[in-house]
Amino acid sequence: MKTMAIVLEQPEHIAFSRLDLTPPGDDDVVVDIEYSGISTGTEKLLYNGRMPQFPGMGYPLVPGYESVGRVVAAGGNARHAVGDRVFVPGARCYGEVRGLFGGAASKIVVGDSRVVSVADTLGERAVLLALAATAYHAVAVGGKRDPITPPDLIVGHGVLGRLLARMTVAAGMPAPTVWETNPERSAGSFDYAVVHPDADERRDYRAIYDVSGDSQILDKLVMRLAPGGEVVLAGFYTEPLNFMFAPAFMRETTFRCAAEWQRADLLAVKELSETGRLSLDGLITHHAQPTDADNAYRTAFGDSGCLKMILDWRSCQ
Numbered sequence: 001m002k003t004m005a006i007v008l009e010q011p012e013h014i015a016f017s018r019l020d021l022t023p024p025g026d027d028d029v030v031v032d033i034e035y036s037g038i039s040t041g042t043e044k045l046l047y048n049g050r051m052p053q054f055p056g057m058g059y060p061l062v063p064g065y066e067s068v069g070r071v072v073a074a075g076g077n078a079r080h081a082v083g084d085r086v087f088v089p090g091a092r093c094y095g096e097v098r099g100l101f102g103g104a105a106s107k108i109v110v111g112d113s114r115v116v117s118v119a120d121t122l123g124e125r126a127v128l129l130a131l132a133a134t135a136y137h138a139v140a141v142g143g144k145r146d147p148i149t150p151p152d153l154i155v156g157h158g159v160l161g162r163l164l165a166r167m168t169v170a171a172g173m174p175a176p177t178v179w180e181t182n183p184e185r186s187a188g189s190f191d192y193a194v195v196h197p198d199a200d201e202r203r204d205y206r207a208i209y210d211v212s213g214d215s216q217i218l219d220k221l222v223m224r225l226a227p228g229g230e231v232v233l234a235g236f237y238t239e240p241l242n243f244m245f246a247p248a249f250m251r252e253t254t255f256r257c258a259a260e261w262q263r264a265d266l267l268a269v270k271e272l273s274e275t276g277r278l279s280l281d282g283l284i285t286h287h288a289q290p291t292d293a294d295n296a297y298r299t300a301f302g303d304s305g306c307l308k309m310i311l312d313w314r315s316c317q
Contacts, residue, residue, distance in 0.1 A: 003018070003019055003107040004018055004107075005019050005105035007060050008046060008060060008063055009060045010059050010060070011059075012047060014047075014293050014297055016293055019062075020095050021093050022095065026076045028075045028109050028110060028111055029074045029086075029110060030071070030073035030109055031069040031072065031115065032070050032106065033069035033313045034068055034124075035310050036066060036067040036103050036104045036313065037310050038297060038310070041236045042101075042236060046061070047063075057100060059098070060097050060098065061099070061102075062097060062104055063103075065103050065130055066089075066127040066129075066131070068085065068087050068118060068122075069086065070086075071085075080115060085126075086117055087115065087116045087117075087130075088103050091110040091114075093110065104311065105313075106317060116266055122274065124284060127308075129269055131159050131160050132280070133262075133265040134160060135234075136167060136261065136269050138209060138258035139167070139209075140265060141258060141259070150207065151168055152174065153176060153205040153209070154208075155209070155211060155214075155217065156178075156179070156211040157178050157180035157186065158185065162188065163278075163283070164176075166278060169191050175191055175193070177195060177200065177202070178192060180195075180196070181196060181197065204226040205226060207230045208230070209232045210231065210233055212235055214235075215238070215239035218243035218255075226251070227252060228254075229254070230253070285308060285309075286308070286310070288309060289312060290311045296311060297309075
């Protein structure tokens, strides 16, 4: 089998290429992808060559970990059946071309255990489940301590910040404040306030969740904490983080890193989304054909009005 795929051949060089697919085994499913999202976090780092080195890193590669499609073939050991609509968090099925993360293709071969069935009612919005799971994990991992401290300040009103704020409200917790410095991104709140940091005088936040990725922001956040407060690093940071010790010491500040979401997080937000308790509306702002991928990626990474760009693969099947 062959597939059409987005290939990042080197930093800032996107190709739309025909690739050989690894033959599926008994534990695999073959999925025709309908939509895939472009991540403005990790994929942007891959695109501009700033992604830190870790296993699987290298070029050329197929990006994408926010894909949804239909199962068109299933191995003998697979639980999913032909016709199931599934969320795909990426795949490694392109031979010598790396799958990092491997979901931006018209057809993929992936382990059945990696995909998750999703309701047809979610439509293209199902690509947002990975970001929703990221937001959920940022709070839920704190549940290893009792009680959980939900965010009362979120820094950044991109898709991740919006999902984190919506999730907090949906859980019946007090609505958080969200900081945003870009006027284009200040609109679109769901029962919570979005303000410029300079317009916020509050200095008793218990839990500040930063999704901005700004490595220079810690001192500003510490100064806004109540004694014993927590700063959760839920963005992705490419530069070293540092902070002044004395203010953090006086407040007995806790710093926590929120790592990658787990399958349990994905299942939780799938249920929240399918039942309507978590709205995914209004977050996908741009659409493109895979044949125009170069422009699509540049728009996703360079246009501040673009919250989420998705590629529509349906014409490539």
